[in-house]
Amino acid sequence: MSSLFIPPPACLLRPLEVPHRYLFGPGPSNVSPRVQASGARQMIGHLHREMLEIMDDIKKGIQYAFQTQNSMTIAIRARVNTIVKLPGGYFTNEEIEQALYEHKPVLFFLTHGESSSGVVHPLDGIGELCHNQNCLFLVDAVASLGGSPIVMDKQGIDVLYTASQKVLSSPPGTAPISFSEGACKKIFNRKTKPVSFLLDMSWLANYWGCDGKPARMYHHTGPISGLFALRESLAALSEMGLEKSWTQHNKIAEHLHKGLESLGLKLFVQEKSLRLPTITTIAVPPGYDWREIIGYIMKHHNIEISGGLGSSSGMVLRIGLMGYNCNQANADMVLMALRDALKHCHKSKV
Amino acid sequence: MSSLFIPPPACLLRPLEVPHRYLFGPGPSNVSPRVQASGARQMIGHLHREMLEIMDDIKKGIQYAFQTQNSMTIAIRARVNTIVKLPGGYFTNEEIEQALYEHKPVLFFLTHGESSSGVVHPLDGIGELCHNQNCLFLVDAVASLGGSPIVMDKQGIDVLYTASQKVLSSPPGTAPISFSEGACKKIFNRKTKPVSFLLDMSWLANYWGCDGKPARMYHHTGPISGLFALRESLAALSEMGLEKSWTQHNKIAEHLHKGLESLGLKLFVQEKSLRLPTITTIAVPPGYDWREIIGYIMKHHNIEISGGLGSSSGMVLRIGLMGYNCNQANADMVLMALRDALKHCHKSKV
Numbered sequence: 001m002s003s004l005f006i007p008p009p010a011c012l013l014r015p016l017e018v019p020h021r022y023l024f025g026p027g028p029s030n031v032s033p034r035v036q037a038s039g040a041r042q043m044i045g046h047l048h049r050e051m052l053e054i055m056d057d058i059k060k061g062i063q064y065a066f067q068t069q070n071s072m073t074i075a076i077r078a079r080v081n082t083i084v085k086l087p088g089g090y091f092t093n094e095e096i097e098q099a100l101y102e103h104k105p106v107l108f109f110l111t112h113g114e115s116s117s118g119v120v121h122p123l124d125g126i127g128e129l130c131h132n133q134n135c136l137f138l139v140d141a142v143a144s145l146g147g148s149p150i151v152m153d154k155q156g157i158d159v160l161y162t163a164s165q166k167v168l169s170s171p172p173g174t175a176p177i178s179f180s181e182g183a184c185k186k187i188f189n190r191k192t193k194p195v196s197f198l199l200d201m202s203w204l205a206n207y208w209g210c211d212g213k214p215a216r217m218y219h220h221t222g223p224i225s226g227l228f229a230l231r232e233s234l235a236a237l238s239e240m241g242l243e244k245s246w247t248q249h250n251k252i253a254e255h256l257h258k259g260l261e262s263l264g265l266k267l268f269v270q271e272k273s274l275r276l277p278t279i280t281t282i283a284v285p286p287g288y289d290w291r292e293i294i295g296y297i298m299k300h301h302n303i304e305i306s307g308g309l310g311s312s313s314g315m316v317l318r319i320g321l322m323g324y325n326c327n328q329a330n331a332d333m334v335l336m337a338l339r340d341a342l343k344h345c346h347k348s349k350v
Numbered sequence: 351m352s353s354l355f356i357p358p359p360a361c362l363l364r365p366l367e368v369p370h371r372y373l374f375g376p377g378p379s380n381v382s383p384r385v386q387a388s389g390a391r392q393m394i395g396h397l398h399r400e401m402l403e404i405m406d407d408i409k410k411g412i413q414y415a416f417q418t419q420n421s422m423t424i425a426i427r428a429r430v431n432t433i434v435k436l437p438g439g440y441f442t443n444e445e446i447e448q449a450l451y452e453h454k455p456v457l458f459f460l461t462h463g464e465s466s467s468g469v470v471h472p473l474d475g476i477g478e479l480c481h482n483q484n485c486l487f488l489v490d491a492v493a494s495l496g497g498s499p500i501v502m503d504k505q506g507i508d509v510l511y512t513a514s515q516k517v518l519s520s521p522p523g524t525a526p527i528s529f530s531e532g533a534c535k536k537i538f539n540r541k542t543k544p545v546s547f548l549l550d551m552s553w554l555a556n557y558w559g560c561d562g563k564p565a566r567m568y569h570h571t572g573p574i575s576g577l578f579a580l581r582e583s584l585a586a587l588s589e590m591g592l593e594k595s596w597t598q599h600n601k602i603a604e605h606l607h608k609g610l611e612s613l614g615l616k617l618f619v620q621e622k623s624l625r626l627p628t629i630t631t632i633a634v635p636p637g638y639d640w641r642e643i644i645g646y647i648m649k650h651h652n653i654e655i656s657g658g659l660g661s662s663s664g665m666v667l668r669i670g671l672m673g674y675n676c677n678q679a680n681a682d683m684v685l686m687a688l689r690d691a692l693k694h695c696h697k698s699k700v
Binding site: 006007011018019020028030031040044045054061063068173218221224225229234242 | 355361362370377387389395403404411427501572574582584589
């Protein structure tokens with residue numbers, strides 16, 4: 001076998017090292033022991049009866065978390081891109097109505113939990129405005145679902161999606177998504193073919209048993225471990241109950257905000273009702289270098305917090321306390337770390 | 351909180367059940383205890399230094415497994431579609447040369463391990479034929495990599511990909527892929543934009559540190575657990591060594607083939623040198639219903655074997671013994687199960 005000219009790499013002959021970290025940034029979050037355990041389960045076939053049952057559990061769990069009766073509710077493997085423009089506050093329903101009237105879009109897209117600015121956008125009434133203009137209403141709830149109230153069907157949302165690695169506290173890699181009847185009609189009657197077989201919703205609907213057909217066709221091999229984990233995180237949410245989860249995120253956020261203010265820090269979002277409970281944005285304190293603060297906290301406290309993203313870059317620090325991480329002990333830990341950082345990081349004269 | 355009208359689903363208040371199964375079909379395969387353990391590790395940030403090191407380990411591991419020096423070597427999250435037409439044998443190099451000359455394609459695509467028919471397609475010399483016609487050579491090694499010799503650079507392959515859930519014995523969800531310099535030139539000089547941001551190779555190249563730029567941009571949140579597992583499975587392959595892995599798959603396949611013939615069964619691929627060592631196809635024995643055999647073996651032996659796929663559907667039974675599953679005890683177990691099935695399944699007069 002002299003044909004091999006690339007030897008086994010030395011780095012792979014060393015054991016895997018995964019340091020312990022408190023992930024209090026905008027995501028991914030730490031996962032619970034229950035979710036960790038599910039990741040260690042042996043494989044089963046991706047179309048075995050038990051696997052299809054687990055997928056059914058997941059569908060039910062998403063329907064509960066989203067508060068929807070849509071049968072077209074699945075978990076796709078997605079790379080959700082959350083780089084969006086900073087909205088500079090929020091839009092009033094009047095402004096949205098005006099824009100819908102002017103532009104007559106087929107789809108109106110709104111980010112519920114804006115993770116770069118820390119704003120939770122109001123949702124009530126917008127679905128109706130959209131439907132009056134024959135427009136679909138799509139909501140990104142990646143950073144908010146489970147932590148801030150969202151009630152898909154009642155709010156007239158046509159497409160709603162989130163991610164596994166935020167409030168659901170699963171490993172990244174799956175994205176719950178649900179489609180209303182109106183959205184399905186649009187999708188299944190499209191005249192141009194989907195650009196990619198892998199995101200062809202009619203195949204995905206069949207794979208997830210959403211199309212009413214008895215047989216499942218082989219479309220792709222689903223991420224079995226990822227689905228075990230998603231199932232367990234939805235089960236944890238079901239056991240706790242959505243309302244309690246919302247209350248908990250709200251309570252911990254308020255505790256955190258109070259603590260931050262008593263450290264002399266300023267919250268980036270002024271209006272209380274617009275503050276996203278899952279991810280808190282703090283104005284970078286004058287005279288400090290945000291990179292130094294973040295680096296100090298990681299180095300001395302093993303805690304990840306994060307800087308801004310996109311247009312909030314350089315302006316904010318971001319603390320995420322989501323799902324499994326959302327409790328008072330963690331809030332106190334990050335407050336203590338921040339106090340320590342403010343004391344030890346270099347403060348230039350301004 | 352009277353706004354909730356969908357209660358927590360009862361199915362999620364029951365524990366997760368994952369039955370033990372021997373996965374001896376065409377994939378996914380069972381995973382090793384080492385890979386299982388990696389799935390239970392806590393999250394770290396997707397851009398933490400340690401995570402980038404793990405991604406570097408993976409790149410090195412893929413370069414070793416593929417036998418390539420390409421720097422553009424990454425693991426994407428993919429749904430690899432392996433539904434292809436049954437080639438009815440294989441193509442000679444003369445036939446390929448003739449076709450390249452006639453059609454002058456920009457890309458020639460070949461499946462190395464054809465998992466539906468159980469054929470391993472010869473590769474030597476084809477890269478040169480392609481390059482003579484200014485054509486790129488793309489090879490699907492989903493079902494063969496690690497089990498049957500493939501030496502990317504020496505064989506002049508421009509794009510090579512495989513999947514995590516076959517010989518690598520990781521959970522499904524990641525797909526190692528590598529691009530030659532010629533393929534990179536083609537990709538990065540394309541005039542039309544990629545149809546999808548998520549598969550934009552210039553972003554992916556940056557995320558995996560293949561573009562030589564010092565800073566990693568936020569493109570997507572990588573599947574952290576999936577990458578832990580892929581790292582561990584590539585480490586296991588590095589420890590064993592590619593040559594030993596090829597020899598082992600060959601040895602076990604021969605042992606299995608001999609056993610099958612002594613049961614009176616006929617191998618679907620007649621020519622020995624064309625038999626894929628990872629997945630064995632057996633002609634459905636006359637008088638038997640293939641569904642009944644598969645169902646019997648699953649029910650009484652907890653073993654998954656599979657029927658055909660696409661144009662081999664109804665014609666073959668398929669046994670996969672790959673990676674962690676590839677040993678003599680497993681081969682003997684599936685032979686015993688088949689003997690039992692042939693005895694107990696209904697045999698109609700033909």
